[in-house]
Amino acid sequence: QKEVEQNSGPLSVPEGAIASLNCTYSDRGSQSFFWYRQYSGKSPELIMSIYSNGDKEDGRFTAQLNKASQYVSLLIRDSQPSDSATYLCVLGTSYGKLTFGQGTILTVHP
Amino acid sequence: AAGVIQSPRHLIKEKRETATLKCYPIPRHDTVYWYQQGPGQDPQFLISFYEKMQSDKGSIPDRFSAQQFSDYHSELNMSSLELGDSALYFCASSGESRYNEQFFGPGTRLTVL
Numbered sequence A: 001q002k003e004v005e006q007n008s009g010p011l012s013v014p015e016g017a018i019a020s021l022n023c024t025y026s027d028r029g030s031q032s033f034f035w036y037r038q039y040s041g042k043s044p045e046l047i048m049s050i051y052s053n054g055d056k057e058d059g060r061f062t063a064q065l066n067k068a069s070q071y072v073s074l075l076i077r078d079s080q081p082s083d084s085a086t087y088l089c090v091l092g093t094s095y096g097k098l099t100f101g102q103g104t105i106l107t108v109h110p
Numbered sequence B: 001a002a003g004v005i006q007s008p009r010h011l012i013k014e015k016r017e018t019a020t021l022k023c024y025p026i027p028r029h030d031t032v033y034w035y036q037q038g039p040g041q042d043p044q045f046l047i048s049f050y051e052k053m054q055s056d057k058g059s060i061p062d063r064f065s066a067q068q069f070s071d072y073h074s075e076l077n078m079s080s081l082e083l084g085d086s087a088l089y090f091c092a093s094s095g096e097s098r099y100n101e102q103f104f105g106p107g108t109r110l111t112v113l
Helices: none
Strands: A004-006 A011-014 A019-025 A032-038 A045-050 A054-058 A061-066 A071-076 A085-092 A098-100 A104-109 B005-007 B010-013 B019-024 B031-037 B044-050 B053-057 B064-068 B074-078 B087-094 B108-112
Touching: A004 A085, A011 A019, A019 A085, A019 A104, A032 A061, A032 A071, A045 A054, A045 A061, A071 A085, A098 B044, B005 B087, B010 B019, B019 B087, B019 B108, B031 B074, B044 B064, B044 B074, B074 B087
Parallel strands: A011 A104, B010 B108
Antiparallel strands: A004 A019, A019 A071, A032 A045, A032 A085, A054 A061, A061 A071, A085 A098, A085 A104, B005 B019, B019 B074, B031 B044, B031 B087, B044 B053, B064 B074, B087 B108
16 A cells, blocks of 8 residues: 555546545654645645644645544635646655655646 | 756766766755655655665665765766666755655666667
8 A cells, every 4th residue: 555645536626616636645653744745747735734633724725634544634615727737735754755645636727 | 945956967878888866956955865756656765865865775776876965966886878867857855844745856868879
């Protein structure tokens, strides 16, 4: 089993809708969780970090973490065509590597 | 704000040649990470350095080596290049964040012919 599993894509939503991206992980000791956005051929860009159970909101983005269920999600409200990208669910340790999910391709169509 | 700088941005090499990739972290960031991303794959962790010492090691081939210098920049040295080494190589850096938020550079696209 891969350490980080993301919901299979690609995901297509109309402009203005809510995009929902989900992720489960296997390591119960994980302490930090990130969502990165990656455009084709570009580097991953950090868009959300979450460390404790519950919701964290930043603009149009809301990250949710449930450690008991080992579940992380990202909601994008009022989706725009510029949000079309691959979204990577990522686990971090306090000192070392990041472990990436396989990514979910999101397409927002006008 | 200053970001992570990587050079070169593109590199073409022949099989069995060597390559050196450079990374300059965000100012005041003391930890550097290297990742390899093949086509259609997620980034794979190679190696990291904290305060010029290796701090973690991932799936880095023995043909590769890396180090961090006194000014915190890092270099990834790759020898006996193989076709399968063709990939995007990202450097990321982190600072004093307790939770190790990492910020990525633009990457070096290595093509081995």
